[in-house]
Amino acid sequence: MAETLEMVLEDAQSIFTLGTNSNILKNSLNVVGKLADTVQPFVPLISTVFVVVSEVMKIYENAKHNKKICASLLVRANTAKINVEILQLQPRICDHKAFYRFVEVLKKIKNFMNDVSNLSGWKKYATTNSVQETFTKLISEFDQSMNDLHFTITISNEEQRKLDQENLNADFEEMKQFLKTIAGGVTDNNSQINTIINELQIINEKVGLLTNGLNNAGNQINHLKAIKINPKELDDLPYREIKLCAGKSIVKKLYRGNNVACKSTNVVDDGTSVNQRIQAQLVILGKLKECPNILKFYGLSNLDDNQVMVFEWADKGNLRELYLNQDIDLVEKVHIALDICRGLVFLHSCDILHHDIRCENIMMTLRLEPKIANFKYSRETEQNSTLIENVNDLVRWMAPEKMSKHRYNFKYEIFSFEMLIWELVFEKFPYEDISSTNQVIEHVINGNRENIIFGQITPENQRLQQGLMEIITAGNPQNRIRLAEIFLKLEKLSLNCTQPCYRTSLYPDGYLDLDGSKLNKQLSITESNKPFITEIKSLEEGIAAHKNKDYEKAWKIFELHSNLGNSTAKYWKARYLIGGVFVNKDITQAASLFKEAAEDNNTDACFRYALMMTDKSSGVKYNREKFIEYLMKAADAGNAMAQYNLGDMHLKGNLPSLSNSDLGIKYLKLAALNGHSKAVEILKEKDININE
Known part of the structure; x- marks a missing residue:
């Protein structure tokens, strides 16, 4: 069984090497083209499978958090892809609705992975502790859809369930420790993710x-x-x-x-x-x-x-200036690296890439607190890279993939941070003995790196050397260490390296044996049988029909997709039922559908269901904890109405024992940024600057 799972993951890895999503899609559509003559009605759904699986692989590759949970789901997504490829070689009749449900489950898996792999998405689940429930539900739905389609390659067994639980437990423990210790603006005083x-x-x-x-x-x-x-x-x-x-x-x-x-x-x-x-x-x-x-x-x-x-103001100038003038004790270097990592985690959590992480862009205070500075080249994660004028200066910290002209991403910045740690440890430019930029690029692209040769040091600090070396050399272009992992490793190192009161953090330049010059101690590194199948119109067609006021067509599409398990369709069906659009009003059924869609983390449904709790005529029993839970889930997921209502209630003290005026202002700011006019008015009335 282990070999089978390994092959599935290897297949996923081979797709990564295709380079871009467009290449993956082109390759997938070529496969679909071979199927067209035999199972023409399935072509759109099969195309969707390949696209969704490629997106799942990209999410896994770029996951900042909970990568083991994502790995369990990636295995299943790739198993789905393999089964569809087998369907190409051995065409057979499938139940069209069952295939549609199968595609819907894959979409849910993709959305869940996207949520838990980053902090803003994780926040949706933090207040409800529903990650495990959602994960288990998705696995169950996936296994059922595989059985309904009689796919031959499955991974539903006790061994896999045990591995899934181990992955869940490991990621939960890591997230718990990470949120407990990260601080630095990423979390607030209650260890909750900062708005x-x-x-x-x-x-x-x-x-x-x-x-x-x-x-x-x-x-x-x-x-x-x-x-x-x-x-x-x-x-x-x-x-x-x-x-x-x-x-x-x-x-x-x-x-x-x-x-x-x-x-x-x-x-x-x-x-x-x-x-x-x-x-x-x-x-x-x-x-x-x-x-x-x-x-x-x-x-x-x-x-x-x-x-x-x-x-x-930074009294000590930048970190490069500091280490050129004075030697920095290794214990202090661990603390400096940890604090820089905190700042980088904050940036990445906000989807901001700095693009130029090196000691020269770290300012130092009198108390040796590092401050990330110089955002000249920083970009939003989905933007194209800025043209950097002085690439010769930056290439020594650059990831090999970026040297090969690939689009800049979080993994490349992590590589630069690893090189910054090397620079800090040895207090010199990387590859300073290589004068030519092209030679540096060739050296790195060929898999070579800087030497790690430590000088003479006290025995108690040898563990720090080993720990820093593991971070500097961690990972590879396909499986680079995550920033959260680096943070936890540095945090662990820092806990046991408090500087004694009789020791100084700074020494005269050349006092310490940094690179082994005093002690050369190296630490190595067929068409006629085709069944008649009724076409299933897409949910997008239903929404378009609603906008065009073709309510009959829209209702039929929403009802069909709702019955097939689509949470967005459930939300739309509930809206028709609660408003009596085309069909008779049925508030009870609408409430049930809003609740189901909310449990699938449909943002708008969360808000609607929370509102129904406050309306006695809806028949929904008011539950204070659930009301706050759903309202917060909607607000944290970006629903402007929920953000406004939650902020307004906090300010007015309508949440006994929970009201927090500062939090209320934060939610109103989010609502205002999302275009909610009343939130803007309240902030103006209170003379609160949205830009601060």
């Missing part, structure tokens, strides 16, 4: 739409403006301190009791799409201050008739 992540995702997505040329995207972000600081609030210090950075002077000032750096800039607010995007990106930069390991951007101001950007 600021949702705010940043919304703004970031809209900036991405504008960047990619969507015509009306500018209207969605034209209200986003960088915070303006009154120049009178920038106080002089007893002495004037000026630093030079990239040829620009940075003046030190005092702003509301904090030392700040005033850096010259030229931001124009003329309403053009380019400057709309810049303003929105500055709003994003300002909101990133929620994370203590990202350099705080306070806003724009004027100094000596020049426009300036006001940043947090």
Whole structure:
């Protein structure tokens, strides 16, 4: 059995090497083309199977969290693909409705994997603890659909169920530990995922739409403006301190009791799409201050008739400057790497890629707190890579896949972070003995890496050396270590390496034996028999019919898809029943359908069912805990109406013992960003700046 599962995963891996989804789809459609003469009515569904499975593989490949849970579901998705390929070689009659249900289950698996593989999606389940229930339900539905179609290759057995449970338990334990320790703005004081992540995702997505040329995207972000600081609030210090950075002077000032750096800039607010995007990106930069390991951007101001950007002041300069002037103790390096990792997790949770992770872009405070800075090349995850002018400087931290011109993603940034750790440990540029950029690229693409040769060190720190080496060398292009794993490894290392009071963190340059120059100690690394089948119209056709007011056609499609288990169709059917559209009103059945769709995490259904609990005429019994659960699930999944209602109730104190005005404001901000006019009005009435 183990060999069979291994073959399934290997098959999935072989598809990864095709390179792009378009190639996968083209390859899949070629297979479907061979089926067309024999089972023509199944062609659209078979095409969907191949597309969904390719998307499942992509989700697994890029999963930031719960990769073992995703692996269990990937095995099943790939088993589905293999069975469909067998159907190509051995055509037979299948039940069309059973095949449709089979496709619906695959879609649910894809959506669930997409949710649990990232923090914003995981938040949907955090309050209900329903991940295990949903996982078990999906497995059961998948096994049943495989049986209904009499597919020959299945994985429904006790051994697989045991493995599934082990995967669940392992991922649950990792997430529990991760959420307990990550902090850094990713979670709030109650270890709950911070709503600021949702705010940043919304703004970031809209900036991405504008960047990619969507015509009306500018209207969605034209209200986003960088915070303006009154120049009178920038106080002089007893002495004037000026630093030079990239040829620009940075003046030190005092702003509301904090030392700040005033850096010259030229931001124009003329309403053009380019400057709309810049303003929105500055709003994003300002909101990133929620994370203590990202350099705080306070806003724009004027100094000596020049426009300036006001940043947090970093007394020690950047991390490269620090290690060039002084040697850093290994214990301190572990803590620095851990805090940088926290900042990077926050960025990735917001779907932001920095694109230039190296020590030169990490600013250091007087207390040796690292702050990720220089977001010049940062992009929303789905945007094309920025053209980087000085690629010669960045290539030494670049992943081999990126060197091969692949689209930048989270895994490539993790590779850069691993190289940053190498740079920090050995206090020098990677491959500094190789002068040619092309030679560096050739060296890395061929699978070579920097040497890991540690110098003389105290015995108690040898464990730290080994732990850091494991992180630097972890993974490969196909299976690179996740950032959450790196964080937990660094967290574990840091717990047992508290600096003794008699030890210093910084030493004179050249004092420590970093690279073995003092002690050369190396740690290696057929057509006539075709049955008559009634065509099943797509759910999209039903929604289009509803918009065109062809309610009879829409109802028939919604009812059919609802009976086949589609949660969106259940939601639409319930809307028709509760409003008496085309059919007689049936509030009881509508409530039941809203509940079923809500349990499948349909956002709109969650909100509708929560509202029905507050309406006595609906017949739905009010349950305070369930009401809050469904309303929060809808709000956390992006439903603007739910966000507005939840925020309003928090502010008005309508949630006894749970009301939280700060949380209410956060939800109202999310609703406002999603275009809810009443939320915007309330925030204006309370003089709350949505950009802060």
